[in-house]
Amino acid sequence: MAENILTPEEIIKRGELVFKKTKLMTDNELSYCPGCGHGVAHRITMEVIEELGLEEKTIGVAPVGCSVLAYEFMNVDMQEAAHGRAPAVATGIKRVYPDKTVFTYQGDGDLAAIGTAETLHACNRGENITIIFINNGIYGMTGGQMAPTTLPGMKSSTSPYGRDINMMGHPLKITELIAMLPGTVYVTRQAVHKPGLVRKAKKAIKKAFELQQENKGTTFVEIVSNCNSGWKMTPVDANNWLDKHMLDYYPLGDLKG
Amino acid sequence: MEDVKLMKGNEAVAEAAIRAGVDAYFGYPITPQSEVIEYLMAEEPHKRTGMVVLQAESELAAINMVYGAAACGKKVMTSSSSPGISLKQEGISYIAGSELPCLIVDVVRGGPGLGTIQPSQADYFQMVKGGGHGDYRLIVLAPSTVQEMADFVELGFELAFKYRNPALILSDGVIGQMMEKVVLPPQKERLGDEEIDKRYGSWATTGKKNGRERNIITSLELKPERQEAHNLHLQAKYKEISEKEVRLEKINCENPDYLFVAYGSSARICQKAIQLAEEKGIKAGLLRPITLWPFPSKEINKLAEQVKGILVVEMSAGQMVEDVKLAVNGKVKVEHFGRFGGMVHSPDEVLEALETKIIGG
Structure with missing residues (x-):
């Protein structure tokens, strides 16, 4: 069987297409750190939009955080939003354009700290939007500060001796809260640091966008991700740490729907 | 025949909004302007014109709903009173920075802090001088009658779309609450989606149809040279408004x-x-x-x-x-x-x- 596996050189020589970047990702160089999960999360989100034929009716919202520049990479109509306010912005879009496909792409500080009210209320109203929630347990863009989802004992620049839950409170499992709200129709937790998980996450994102087309309510996809820069680890170590610690506190799988 | 009614200033704004063909109102209750959203909810404008009315979870959310909908080229408004306007200032700065047209109504009450629910004009600084962060201007209209409360809705939107800039009706608890005779404007049709694409397709996020480039609404520019250039563009716009739009x-x-x-x-x-x-x-x-x-x-x-x-x-x-x-x-x-x-x-x-x-x- 081994002789049937092609080397990269042979693939190029034979001109067989095994992977093609979706046209809904621009050619701009990603601003994310090498090893960061954002790039994969961006790509599979855009692949889903292309595969479902939603390119001409999609409006995305990216609020403050590392992904505030998502509009540089996602080749659909995009709005940048203030920190935490993306679900309110998306509500405004969806209410005046109920037939468009609207999604937000938010980090944990944005969604689970400063934007908690906007997130919970948009989900509780059952806005027909899709929320992609990147949870890497840290504020990446501002330089590695403690996030609402930072694990107990985890070090950050504002918890340099580790998160002390007596002083700093507990990591917030906001996805569990959101799953309890009657306005949500599909709530799931995924990851993208292994090929198998990427495929599952893409399937989940696809389901979320499909349900949005049926106007069934809010769809919510958490992606537990890494931040090797903020965590001060190599990409490989960060992925191993994610696997061992983050997934222990934030177990993968569907919470609803 | 003239359509004359006896109305509160707050009600006149609400009725004028429906008649101006406004696409959406997003608000949060606060005295002395709650009649705006109460009137709209009771009137059910979605049945009259298809206008959306939504009570948000906060003023912060309401102004950001305005941002999202205004960025789609829709005719969108909100209203509040002083402490609520303070909360909206973040969003107003973003709307001004992103050059989005919208109408904001401030029915001013006494402050500072929670202050009082009685009338005041102490929001002049926060509305005329900025209020939010950065160098920006709002087009500020000050009605002195219930009639002007109604008239300035369409005028506000006209100026807002002409200059792609937020416009504000700076009223106060007296004008908002008192009843006067008001001649109501005729009903205008809301713009259809195709008309919006035709008029605002060069900038509004309506989905990138027919192979056009994607539209991006943002107030972010990490390169200071480009942010300065954007500010210079804003200042040139403000200069033009200063020269052309003074009313007294x-x-x-x-x-x-x-x-x-x-x-x-x-x-x-x-x-x-x-x-x-x-x-x-x-x-x-x-x-x-x-x-x-x-x-x-x-x-x-x-x-x-x-x-x-x-x-x-x-x-x-x-x-x-x-x-x-x-x-x-x-x-x-x-x-x-x-x-x-x-x-x-x-x-x-x-x-x-x-x-x-x-x-x-």
């Missing part, structure tokens, strides 16, 4: 000895004070800025050459008076008078202030 009313200004400068309900109190002054043989006139930004500096400067003194009357500790002094530039004495913290001055008090601070001062 002059009452008794043919040959006055003294001049009141006042807006909104204070201007109406000054009109009564002018009558009382006349009875005493004092010739006083009134310049009423209708646009607080752009401010009628030139006209005030011109009148300053004709009068012996100017009294600025406002329900605040003295805010607009700073702009009047800048406009007058030392040509003539300028003083401030006003009750504040929810108190409203009487015409007698205004006349007395003219006599003591300007004529005898």
Whole structure:
């Protein structure tokens, strides 16, 4: 069987297409750190939009955080939003354009700290939007500060001796809260640091966008991700740490729907 | 036949919004302007015109819903009162920075802090001078009647779309709550989605149809050179608005000895004070800025050459008076008078202030 596996050189020589970047990702160089999960999360989100034929009716919202520049990479109509306010912005879009496909792409500080009210209320109203929630347990863009989802004992620049839950409170499992709200129709937790998980996450994102087309309510996809820069680890170590610690506190799988 | 109704200022804004073909209103209750959203909810404009009305979870959320919908090229508005407007300032700065058209209504109450629910004009600084972060301007319209509350809805949207800039109706608890006769405008059709694409397709996020490039709404620019260039573009726009859009009313200004400068309900109190002054043989006139930004500096400067003194009357500790002094530039004495913290001055008090601070001062 081994002789049937092609080397990269042979693939190029034979001109067989095994992977093609979706046209809904621009050619701009990603601003994310090498090893960061954002790039994969961006790509599979855009692949889903292309595969479902939603390119001409999609409006995305990216609020403050590392992904505030998502509009540089996602080749659909995009709005940048203030920190935490993306679900309110998306509500405004969806209410005046109920037939468009609207999604937000938010980090944990944005969604689970400063934007908690906007997130919970948009989900509780059952806005027909899709929320992609990147949870890497840290504020990446501002330089590695403690996030609402930072694990107990985890070090950050504002918890340099580790998160002390007596002083700093507990990591917030906001996805569990959101799953309890009657306005949500599909709530799931995924990851993208292994090929198998990427495929599952893409399937989940696809389901979320499909349900949005049926106007069934809010769809919510958490992606537990890494931040090797903020965590001060190599990409490989960060992925191993994610696997061992983050997934222990934030177990993968569907919470609803 | 004219469509005349007896209405509160807040109700007039709401009805005028439906008739202006507004696509969406996002609000949060606060006294003394809750009648705006109450009226809209009771009227069910989705049945009349398809207009969306939504009660948000906070003023923060409401202004960001406005941002999202305005970025789609839709005709969108919100309303609030002073403490609620303070919360909206973040979103207003983003809307101004992203150059989105929308209408905001502020029915001002006394402050600072939770203050009082009684009328005030102490939001002049926060609305005319900015309020949120960064160098930006709102087009500020100051109604002094219920009729103007209704009329300024369409005017506000007209200016907002003309310049892609947020417009504001700066009212107060008196105008918002009092009832007057109002001639309502005829019903305008809401724009269809195709018409919106035609008019605003070059910038609005409506989905990138027919192979057009994606549209991006943002106020972010990490490169300072480009952010400065964007600011210069904004300043050029503001200069054009300053030159073209000043609106004011002059009452008794043919040959006055003294001049009141006042807006909104204070201007109406000054009109009564002018009558009382006349009875005493004092010739006083009134310049009423209708646009607080752009401010009628030139006209005030011109009148300053004709009068012996100017009294600025406002329900605040003295805010607009700073702009009047800048406009007058030392040509003539300028003083401030006003009750504040929810108190409203009487015409007698205004006349007395003219006599003591300007004529005898």
